[in-house]
Each structure stands twice: as C-alpha cells, then as structure tokens.
Amino acid sequence: MTSEIIPAIELAIPPHPEYLQLVRALVGAAANSSGARSPLEPGQVADLRLVVSEAATNAVEAQGAVGARDRIVVRCRVADDHVLVEVIDHGPGFDLDAVPDLPDVETPERLRHEFGLGVALMERLADEADVESGPDGTTVRLVIRST
Amino acid sequence: MTGSISIEGALSDRWSSVGVEPGRTESTIWRERDQVKFDLHRRDLPPIDRAVGLTSGVGVVLTVLGDLDMAGAPTLRQAVVAEVTGGTRLLVLDLTAVDFLDSAGLGAVVGGLRRLRAHDGDLMVVCPEPRIRRVFESCDLDRVFVLYPDVGSVIAAVIAAGERASV
Numbered sequence: 001m002t003s004e005i006i007p008a009i010e011l012a013i014p015p016h017p018e019y020l021q022l023v024r025a026l027v028g029a030a031a032n033s034s035g036a037r038s039p040l041e042p043g044q045v046a047d048l049r050l051v052v053s054e055a056a057t058n059a060v061e062a063q064g065a066v067g068a069r070d071r072i073v074v075r076c077r078v079a080d081d082h083v084l085v086e087v088i089d090h091g092p093g094f095d096l097d098a099v100p101d102l103p104d105v106e107t108p109e110r111l112r113h114e115f116g117l118g119v120a121l122m123e124r125l126a127d128e129a130d131v132e133s134g135p136d137g138t139t140v141r142l143v144i145r146s147t
Numbered sequence: 148m149t150g151s152i153s154i155e156g157a158l159s160d161r162w163s164s165v166g167v168e169p170g171r172t173e174s175t176i177w178r179e180r181d182q183v184k185f186d187l188h189r190r191d192l193p194p195i196d197r198a199v200g201l202t203s204g205v206g207v208v209l210t211v212l213g214d215l216d217m218a219g220a221p222t223l224r225q226a227v228v229a230e231v232t233g234g235t236r237l238l239v240l241d242l243t244a245v246d247f248l249d250s251a252g253l254g255a256v257v258g259g260l261r262r263l264r265a266h267d268g269d270l271m272v273v274c275p276e277p278r279i280r281r282v283f284e285s286c287d288l289d290r291v292f293v294l295y296p297d298v299g300s301v302i303a304a305v306i307a308a309g310e311r312a313s314v
Contacts, residue, residue, distance in 0.1 A: 017218035021184070024214075024247065046278050053249045057217045117250035117286050124285055 005034045006078035012071040015063040023056045024049045030076045031083050039146035047125045048144045054118035055087040055140040062091025082145040090137040184213030206237040212244040215252030227259040236268035248282045271301045
C-alpha cells in the first residue's frame, strides 16, 4: 500500500515565465528530499522537472492569453512509490484530446510546430498525465512512479 | 495537511540587455542576475575555407548557459534574428552548458533552424549532455538535428561536407 513520505507542498506563483525555474526547483527538491527513501531515480527526477515545467508553461500561456493575473498553484506529493504533481491555473482550459497530433518529424511542416510539443512530452514521459478543464480553469495532474 | 509558500512579484525586471552585437568577436547578450540563470555568449567561428556556400566571417557560435525555457527562449529568438540580419549563415548553437531544456526552448531552436534555412544558411547544435539530448529525442527532434559532441566536430563536419561538394 502506498504511504505518503512528504505531505502536500504548495507553491503559488504569479503567471510569469520567470517563476518556472522556481517551480522546477520545488518539485526537484521535494522528489529528492527524502534521500534514500525517494521513490525516483535521478533520471526520473529530471523527467519530473521537465513535465512539470511543461504543465506550468501551459498554465502561464493560458492565463496570459486571457489576461488572468491569478496565481498558478503547484501542488506536490511524494509517496514511497510515486510523485504526484498538480498544476492548477485559471486560464480558459483545453482538451488534451483536441490537441492535434504533430506531423511526422521529417516533413517540412513539422518545423512550423515551434509550439505544442509540451503536451506530447507530458504524455510520453509521465506515467499519468490527466487534464481537467472547467470554466474556472485547468488542473493538470502528473504522476511519475518508481521503477 | 497542506503547506503553502507564496512569493511576490519581486523577480520581474531582473534582466539587463546589453544588446546583440554581430561583428564583435565575443559579447554577453544577457547577463545572469539574482537567481534566474540564463546567459547567451557569442563568438565568431574561425574562417572555414572549404565550407559549402559560406564566405569567411559568417560563422558564429552562440553558447547558451543556464535554463533554456519559456523565460529564456525569447532572448534566443532575438539573437537568431539579429545574427541572420547581420549576415550570419552558419549558426552553431552550443548547448553544452545548458542546465535545463524544455519544449519552449526547443521551439526557439527549431525556429532558429527554420530562419537560417530560409536564408540559405544552417543551424547546427552542439549537445553532449545525455539529459539535454533526451529532450530532443523525446520530441523526435534528434531526427532533425545532428547533435554534435563539441564545436570542433561541427567544424569537421562542415569541412567534410565542403570536400564532398567539391569532388
């Protein structure tokens, strides 16, 4: 049975790109802070930092698009067999399934896709990546499990 | 149980631009201040005699230090625009000292390649670190970019391409 090592830690950031580094520092430190009991290998912590950065970047963009100045909340829980991070914004929300698939990487059209790689990264690198969108905003839930 | 840390907006306005200066052999475009880590250094490549389609003095190395994310990407985009406008046709992006790369940073790299190619140039990437290479690979962009281990390997590849073209 899963037991909690670190109870929920929350960071509330203004919706600006300058704070993304702080978000990554928080989840990286939380995932590592339990030392030998940490559920994740160093490479997995790097993946966690990456997928959380993607979710937080989407949140900053989403709120920027509608001028919402609310804080973005990053909530992190470390259990003995996984790390769960939720990124909660007040943007207009989006549907993960509605994000178009990228064209094949070797076609010229692919180079036009300078954006939109983040969702693909989250789906590839996180063990779970769920998006809940509603009128009040979006919660992205990311889980990385111990191997 | 829930703990909460809330931080006010004192992190803004922390970056100083000293401008992009094509033609100078070396310059720091953005300087690290406080905790936000992002620097961009520029230096000319040595002239490569047999480079395809290149005349001397148009090769430039941009070295990125720190975190290349949504906060750093606009600086890289501006630098690429300035280089192309200033005549650079071979741009080497050295990511050896990058601590973190995500899709926003990758977007700026892809955009740079597109811009160089639109001007009959090329953008080549130096990226020896497995953790940073993994980001390219996770987006299948290792099929678009050759990730060179160092700047010397880029120069060797450019010379080899020139020799093949002249045969």
